[in-house]
Amino acid sequence: MMMLATAITSCGGRQGNPADAPESLEAKQLLQGVWVDDDTEDVVFKIQGDSVFYADSTSVPSYFKVVGDTLYIGSTARYHIEKHTEHVLWFRGQNDELMKLNKDDDLKDDFQREDTKVLTLTSVLKRDTVVFWNNERYHLYIAINPTKYKVTRHTLNEDGLDVENVYYDNIIHLSIFRGDRQLFSKDFRKQQYQKRVPEQLLAQSVLNDLQYDKTDAKGFHLNASICVPGDASCYLVENVISFDGKQTTNLLEY
Incomplete structure (x- = not known):
């Protein structure tokens, strides 16, 4: 067996970002194959090649490299390697837990992975609401339309590894009618809430839902939720549509 220490050239004395140092191609070659957990024997x-393919189909394959005693995966994850031979890999996860893996050559050709699944957060796609106000009958139509616009989100999987999941953002359409007369019609996108939601969070969020709340003298109140997938972070923005079709917004909570 060849130890990783013999496969990596020391970078001592270099300046700058260690991640920019030349990678060890020999160490990369030693890592080729299927790696399973020592304790659970789960993959x-x-x-394979320059990429890490995770066992679950919701995590995006990531580029990797080895520089010094560090394993870099994707754009953000780095793991300190404690031990590496041809069939043994020990490294520290994001939570500093020591992960002990071994290479299973028998699974090399049997490992099958489905194409990466793009996730959605919304299960209800349409709502019809009838409202009576001042002896008038109003009809509100809400349609949630998943798009092909993708939002990526970094999370820790069950093995404590930083993985990237992809979600589809939504466009939500709202129409309001009084009888057969249309008072309001608009497609809602998360970008229109950039004055209410911080830019960094908005970039990681999806427009999750638009729900009717109430009607009063100001008009129809509907609450839009802008949420970070897989997180508790949500902004709730109130949309007030007046009876003459004008819209105002107000941040309710986050």
Whole structure:
């Protein structure tokens, strides 16, 4: 067996970002194959070429490299390697837990992974609401339309590894009628709430839902939720549509 220490050239004395140092191609070659957890014997990932393929179909395959005693995966994750031979890999996860993996050559050709699934957060796609106000009958139509616009979100999987999941954002259409007369019609996108939601959070969020709340003298109140997938972070923005079709917004909570 060849130890990783013999496969990596020391970078001592270099300046700048260690991640920019030349990678060890020999160490990369040693990592090729299917790696399983020592304790559970579950597949953690497969390394093929320049990519890490995770066992679950919701995590995006990521580029990897080895520089010094550090394993870099994707754009953000880095793991300190404690031990590496041809069939043994120990490294520290994001939570500093020591992960002990071994290479299973028997699974090399049997490892099958489906195409990466793009996730959606919304299950209800249409709502019809009838409202009576001042002896008038109003009809509100809400349609949630998943788009092909993708939002990426970094999370920790069950093995404590930083993985990237992809979600589809939504466009939500609202129409309001009084009888057969249309008072309001608009497609809602998360970008229109950039004055209410911080830019960094908005970039990681999806427009999750638009729900009717109440009607009063100001008009129809509907609450839009802008949420970070897989997180508790949500902004709730009130949309007030007046009886003459004008819209105002107000941040309710986050």
